[in-house]
Amino acid sequence: MTLPASLPRRRLLAGSACGAALAAAPALLRAQAFPSKPITLIVPWPAGGSTDRHHRALAELASKQLGQTIVIENKPGAGGTLGPGTMALTAKPDGYTISQFPMGMLRLPHMQKVPWDPIRDFSFIIGVSGYTFGFTVRADSPFKTFNDYIEAARRQPGKVDYGSTGIGTSPHLLMEELAGEAKVQLTHVPFKGNADLQQALLGGHVMAQSDASGWDKFVDGGQMRLLVTFGERRTKRWPNVPTAKDLGFNVVSSSPYGLVGPKGMDPAVVRTLHDAFKKAMDDPEHQKVLDQLNQDVWYRSGEDYRQWAVATYAKDKALIERLGLAAK
Known part of the structure; x- marks a missing residue:
């Protein structure tokens, strides 16, 4: 019996399709396997501050979703x-190095020339x-209220200082x-992060500090006095403290802040990271940490975060530009 002339061609096409599928398989497996090793999450602040505390707790919860350790750097x-x-x-x-993305x-x-673009050079993962x-002072400070501090600055222009976590x-x-509104001149002392700033205040190296709620344990422990907060409304934890x-x-x-990776990340990898961190954010243990820091959830999808x-x-x-800080 003679085989049809078209059969060899069919076999050739079938063999080619099989070969293409085999060639594509490793790439598919790599995509499906993410993550296959630990992930590094960069926290751009010193250990011990509020941002570090939050991200360590969040990373631990997200690592359970991903099946891989998330290492804080x-x-x-x-x-x-x-x-x-x-x-x-x-x-x-590749998704194995991601970072917190602060407002700075x-x-x-x-304010100055930088070698990266804050939009084009990042893949936005989740808000x-x-x-x-x-704004806190030491418990033994002569400033009992925020108005005491401002009045001292009026009397001694440039002689009253405060620390923060950095310029910008x-x-x-x-x-x-606020100093512009109050028409006072304050001396700003920048630090690398929360932990350094707290120690400087406790050691008497600065008169006051403007910072996120890394000061919470010192306020509750009686070493610092909280003079004012800067939210839309008073905090649940310190309801007697006025807002600005x-x-x-x-x-x-x-x-607000979230997580980003380098530009060019595979959308499937971004989605995997997004979903893991979203589940971590929804975990009751995460809410406990936010309550300790007096923070709220600010969820945004990757695309919504980028648009924001x-x-x-x-x-x-x-x-x-209004504050006179723009690069010349």
Whole structure:
């Protein structure tokens, strides 16, 4: 019996299709296998501060969803921009190196030249939370109220100081904005992060500090006095402490943040990370940590987070220029 002439061609096509499928299989398996090793999460602040505490707890919960350890790497400096900025320039976009993305990333480029673009050089994964900012002094400080502090600055222009977590950070800019409204001159002392700043205040090296709620344990423990907070409303944890708005200052800040990776990440990898961290954020244990830090959930999908960053980057340019901090 003679075989049809078309059979060899059919076999050839079938063999080619099989070969293509086999060639594609490793790539498919790699995509399906993510993550196959530990993931590094850069926290661009020193260990021990509120941001570090939050991300360590969140990473532990997300690692259970991913089946891989998430290792925290503290990389402080440049007002929280050193860590994510270095990641953007050096890390592979494979999902194994991600970073917290603080508001300073959207402000520093307006203030000085940086080697990265805060929008184009990042893959936005998920929006996570925002801070409760407050202004504290040592428990033995002569400043019993925030108005005491402002009045001292009026009497001694430039002689009254405060520390923050760095030039261009939200704790710095909100105080510059408030000083402008109050028509006082304050001396700003920048630090690498929360932990360094707390120790400087406790050691008497600065008169006061503007910071996120890493000061909570010192306030509750009696070593510091909380004079004012900067939210839309008073906090549940310290309801007797006035907001800046209560005192007549039109200054409100929560400085939302989230997680990003280098530009060019596989959308499937971004989705895997997003889903794991979203489940971690929904975990009751995560809410307990946020309650301790007096923070709220600020969930945004990756695309919504990117769109928010684009809008905020444009809006904050006007703020930087108004405060006279724009690059010349």
